[in-house]
Amino acid sequence: MTISAQQFNKLALKEDIVRLEDQIKEINKRISQTFDLFDGFGYKIHNFECDFAANQSAHNRFENRISRTEKQLDLEPLFDY
Secondary structure, eight states: OOHHHHHHHHOHHHHHHHHHHHHHHHHHHHHHHHHHHHHHHHHHHHHHHHHHHHHHHHHHHHHHHHHHHHHHHTTTOOSSS
């Protein structure tokens, strides 16, 4: 079976395949870096949410203690919220 000159020019050479494999490796490396970046963001967001919950809980405890102390001392609040 013979092929035309156009068909021959469309055949992939070994160098073309090696170049394509290198490009695919580079794409895989960049995708991996992107996933690592997203994992880092997820970890930081999780830590932020945990810290926020802990701070909110501490704030509520202090608020309860202050309210009890104000009641025991018959103090009027300085500000009306």
